[in-house]
Structure formats: C-alpha cells, structure tokens
Amino acid sequence: MEILSAEQIRAWDQYTMEHEPILSIDLMERAAASCLSWLERGGYLDRSFSIYCGKGNNGGDGLALARMLSALDCPVTVHILEFGNIGTEDFQANLARLHSSPVEVRFVQGPEHFHPIPPDDILIDALLGSGLNRKLEGVTAQLVDHLNASGNEIIAIDIPSGLFVSKSSKGNTAVRATHTLSFQVYKPAFLMPENEAWVGEVHILDIGLHPGYLSQVQGEAELLDAAIIGAIYKPRKSFSHKGNFGHALLVAGSYGKMGAAVLAANACLRTGAGLLTCDIPRCGYSILQTALPEAMLVMDPDECIHTAVPDSPDKYSVAGVGPGLGQEPPTVAFLHQLLQRYRKPMVLDADALNILAAHPDWLEMLPPYSILTPHPKEFERLFGPSADDYGRLDKAREQSRRLGVIIVLKGHYTFVAMPGGKGYFNSTGNPGMAKGGSGDVLTGILTALLGQSYSPGEAALLGVYLHGLAGDLAAEVHSQEAMLPSDLTANLGKAFQIIQKS
Known part of the structure; x- marks a missing residue:
C-alpha cells in the first residue's frame, strides 16, 4: 500500500x-x-x-x-x-x-x-x-x-x-x-x-x-501488506536440497549472553536455512549443542569472547553478526578482521552496531547490500541525533544511499530504508515484542532469508513482516504482556502458512 x-x-x-x-x-x-x-x-x-x-x-x-x-x-x-x-x-x-x-x-x-x-x-x-x-x-x-x-x-x-x-x-x-x-x-x-x-x-x-x-x-514510502509479501515469498521446489537454502554463519554470544545466540540460531533454522554454523566462544559449546542439535559449531579459542575469525569465512552464504557479541577489545578487533575478510552481504545487529558506532570509519567497509537492524538509540549512536521522527527517517534514507546498505530501523512500524531511496513501513507486530531478545530473533530470520534465494531487499522486507506476524500470533496465544521472544520463533511456522496463502 x-x-x-x-x-x-x-x-x-x-x-x-x-x-x-x-x-x-x-x-x-x-x-x-x-x-x-x-x-x-x-x-x-x-x-x-x-x-x-x-x-x-x-x-x-x-x-x-x-x-x-x-x-x-x-x-x-x-x-x-x-x-x-x-x-x-x-x-x-x-x-x-x-x-x-x-x-x-x-x-x-x-x-x-x-x-x-x-x-x-x-x-x-x-x-x-x-x-x-x-x-x-x-x-x-x-x-x-x-x-x-x-x-x-x-x-x-x-x-x-x-x-x-x-x-x-x-x-x-x-x-x-x-x-x-x-x-x-x-x-x-x-x-x-x-x-x-x-x-x-x-x-x-x-x-x-x-x-x-x-x-x-x-x-513517499509503502506500507508492507499481504499483497507485497505474497509477491516476494518463494515456495520451495519439490527437488530442492539443503544446498539450495544457504549455509549461514551466525557470529553470536559471549559469557553470560549465550541466550542471544540460541534465540538467533533457532530463528535462523526455523526460517529455513539449509545449514547453520554458529561461531561462538568455548563457554557456549554445551549450551548450543543441547539447545539446538541441528546447528554446527565453530569454537573460538577464547573461553568467553570472540577473538579469531573462522577459517575461510567466504565459504558461508551469509553472515549474521552481533547478538550477545560483547564489546571487549579483542572482540572489536575480531569484527574489524571479519569486515576485511567477508565480502558478501551481512546482517549486523546489537553489539556489532555498537562497535561500528565507536568506529564510524568502518561503516565504509560494510559489504554492499548488508542489512543493519538498529533500534532508535543504536541508530542515533551510529549516525547522530535527529530533531524528530521525520528527520530520523530522512537520515536513514540518506545513510542507506551513502553506504549502499539496507537499514532496518526497528519500532512499532519498523522502517526499511533501501539504497535506491525507497522506504517501507512494516504493518505487522505489536508492543509485546518490546522485550530483550526480539531483535536476536529478527537477526536469525534475516540471516536465513539472505542466505536463500531472496535478494537483500526481499529478505529485509519479508523478514520484518514475518517477524511481526509471528509476534502477532504469539500475542493472540500468550497476550502482549506474557509473550516471550522465543514465542516468536515458535510461531514462525504459522506465519509462513499465512504468507503462503497471500
């Protein structure tokens, strides 16, 4: 619309x-x-x-x-x-x-x-x-x-x-x-x-x-609705195999924040990633293997934080970076190395964005058509304050064009700014999603879609709509107050079924 x-x-x-x-x-x-x-x-x-x-x-x-x-x-x-x-x-x-x-x-x-x-x-x-x-x-x-x-x-x-x-x-x-x-x-x-x-x-x-x-x-923009999303969604073909749906790398978690990695990884697999490898510190090994046996693991040499980029990172279809990452100096250096070595579109959220905000010159290193998912405070840290909401959206469009990336500015009507200047407001979602961990689920969803047959723009639009729709379904069952971010992932299957009928 x-x-x-x-x-x-x-x-x-x-x-x-x-x-x-x-x-x-x-x-x-x-x-x-x-x-x-x-x-x-x-x-x-x-x-x-x-x-x-x-x-x-x-x-x-x-x-x-x-x-x-x-x-x-x-x-x-x-x-x-x-x-x-x-x-x-x-x-x-x-x-x-x-x-x-x-x-x-x-x-x-x-x-x-x-x-x-x-x-x-x-x-x-x-x-x-x-x-x-x-x-x-x-x-x-x-x-x-x-x-x-x-x-x-x-x-x-x-x-x-x-x-x-x-x-x-x-x-x-x-x-x-x-x-x-x-x-x-x-x-x-x-x-x-x-x-x-x-x-x-x-x-x-x-x-x-x-x-x-x-x-x-x-x-001035479009409101994402069922018609737009129905045109983006691609049903799976009968002779598909796991190689058709990407091998995602999820860089997430640190000591005390492995839950963020679990939330993002679970959402990534529930959104259809063919293969998922989680790059995590050693303290997360038992947690991930127990919570999500479908995921493969790459272990950092450090027990608690990320310090070393995995071998041959370009072998992965897509990289999602940030949930629970932390901002310790070795992790900051790790992200810099990853940006130097990985040149496919990435999904960056949470601490990955906070590190970029502290090193704004690194924004120029982002692979084209990467997806950034800041909430308003993270956006302000990245690009500076805005006088009002209209100014914030204008700035999102401007920075998306300048950097050649997609900016997903999270909120009640999440705004997606495309490098070509077009903007989209999401029509799904509710205040029950305003809980720590909802953004980790979105990172997993976007990472999965970006590694499949969707263009970065399609992945961003389908991802935010799917995320919000799963949130609406969760609220119907649990109420906005009682729903949890993990309930979003639990409702992704129903959300896909609704989109398939669009």
Whole structure:
C-alpha cells in the first residue's frame, strides 16, 4: 500500500473526479457515508454527537456526516469555526443541505462561544484536515485545547486537526483523537511515534478513489501488506536440497549472553536455512549443542569472547553478526578482521552496531547490500541525533544511499530504508515484542532469508513482516504482556502458512 502526501491525495481526488467521473461534492458524500458506516459498525449510533467543523472541505465532510446522522435520529449539534471567509463551495453546499434538517448549528468566533460539552457526547473533529500548513494559533488552538480538556471520546476525520501530514508537529497544539478515520491510504503522520498520542487508533476507509492513479505516482514510502509479501515469498521446489537454502554463519554470544545466540540460531533454522554454523566462544559449546542439535559449531579459542575469525569465512552464504557479541577489545578487533575478510552481504545487529558506532570509519567497509537492524538509540549512536521522527527517517534514507546498505530501523512500524531511496513501513507486530531478545530473533530470520534465494531487499522486507506476524500470533496465544521472544520463533511456522496463502 502506497503512503501518500497530502498533495498526492488531493491529486488522487482530482484524478477520480476526472476519470470516473464524479463531482467533488459527491465524492465528499462518499467520504461521509464511509464514516457513518464505521460509526454504525462500532455501535455508536445510540450516542449523541458534537461535530466541530472548519469551513474547508474537511468541514464539509463533517456537515455531510451530521446530516446523515440526523437522518438516523441521532442527536447532533454542529459547531462551525468562523475564519471570516465564506467557506469552500462544497462546504457551502453541504451547509445549505444541513439547514433542511433539525440539526442545531452554532457558530464559533471566539472563546466566549465555546459551549459546555455534554459529557456523553462523541466529538467529531472536522476542523482542518490534511491541508494544514502552519501550526494552530489563536481561537483555533484554544478550541482544540477546549476539546482535548473535555475528556470525551474524539473521532477525527482525515487527520487530527493540528497535525501536519509530512513533517513534524512536535510542540504544536493538535486534537488528541481516540480514533482517526482516514481515507484510502495511510498518511506519513500516522506512522510516526511522536504522533501516537494524537492519532489514536487509525482506520483506513475505502471511498472508491480511482485505482488508475496509483500506477502514475510514487508515494513517499509503502506500507508492507499481504499483497507485497505474497509477491516476494518463494515456495520451495519439490527437488530442492539443503544446498539450495544457504549455509549461514551466525557470529553470536559471549559469557553470560549465550541466550542471544540460541534465540538467533533457532530463528535462523526455523526460517529455513539449509545449514547453520554458529561461531561462538568455548563457554557456549554445551549450551548450543543441547539447545539446538541441528546447528554446527565453530569454537573460538577464547573461553568467553570472540577473538579469531573462522577459517575461510567466504565459504558461508551469509553472515549474521552481533547478538550477545560483547564489546571487549579483542572482540572489536575480531569484527574489524571479519569486515576485511567477508565480502558478501551481512546482517549486523546489537553489539556489532555498537562497535561500528565507536568506529564510524568502518561503516565504509560494510559489504554492499548488508542489512543493519538498529533500534532508535543504536541508530542515533551510529549516525547522530535527529530533531524528530521525520528527520530520523530522512537520515536513514540518506545513510542507506551513502553506504549502499539496507537499514532496518526497528519500532512499532519498523522502517526499511533501501539504497535506491525507497522506504517501507512494516504493518505487522505489536508492543509485546518490546522485550530483550526480539531483535536476536529478527537477526536469525534475516540471516536465513539472505542466505536463500531472496535478494537483500526481499529478505529485509519479508523478514520484518514475518517477524511481526509471528509476534502477532504469539500475542493472540500468550497476550502482549506474557509473550516471550522465543514465542516468536515458535510461531514462525504459522506465519509462513499465512504468507503462503497471500
């Protein structure tokens, strides 16, 4: 699913009007009807509504919705924020239609016109929509504060008023929505952690915009969905053998952190690696052999840490490096040697990233199309701080292009930055995965896929989606609170079965 800017969505509206064809006010009617259907499905039609409208097309959506609710005998009051302008043509047309209904319309010119909000009313935010180009001030900001202070449930149409679509709104006044009803596709603002408290739960409603437009436009990014992943996934052929699915090298573990190696190794095998060799310190021998008899082992001369690169590292299809690695000086030297000697794409996580952050000139040594999987703090250590979430994503794209690597910036909507500039947000996963060890599982998954018949980009996209989907399945069984990273691996089989049916 494409993620579009406000300008692109307006262009899609125009394309639909020209090619369907349909009048703009009738398209507005579709949008309002889709909101009404959502309210009906959610069991809201036995409630009363206070609808707050600006005088643009977002306000027109609110007026149309008010008329439809009133026709179903829902108590509705409309509050129109006055800016001194007469409103858009479609707004005025919907206002004229509303006058034939019993809906009370109140006009708001200043704080003295802020009416007390009935405690049981559902508030509908149709003030500004996605056309906002400057932060809220004056009466508009005061009205938004008034709505937020009510404690009532707020449902925003299109986007919570006060939020920008494609740039940071940090520090700005904005409606704090419980639900956001938006149309056709996700907007960038919905995927940013900094906006979580304002957008609430996002619902994308299909209003039948003309599909032909999407073939002519490239969005700011894409949201990974079942269709994209189904096109990437490659079923196994009947005459396949283990050599077709790669021989992975997993460099992981140190004294006291062998669990990270076990988690990554188990996930690697469960994701289909043909062969797996784990490069571990000697203290991990009994642990790995007992926990995972399917894995082969290469033992470091040192009892506790990594010090020596295994012989002929290039014989392995792929190397995954970092889980539980540690940052002792001999291990730092070990990673430098490995980067010098291994020239195939690698997966780097955890302490491998922390070592690179301490030696930024080594980033230039990364094999092309390697996959880096930092969480936000690791990303900051690698590439420096960002002013906001949008800046962090721009930096991820920039560094991905500069270094020729794939950056998987982990989070609720994990962002995958490709060297060619394209970005992808993941749609699977949940907060129950926010536990130590989940990243080790992802490293194992990505290492396995990168060693098979997938390109690095395909491996990254399929890997993050599969990881999140396994997390969603685990949460259904154990709850987000009680699920463990090992439960992700236990659910990889079900996740593959779902993807096979996509």
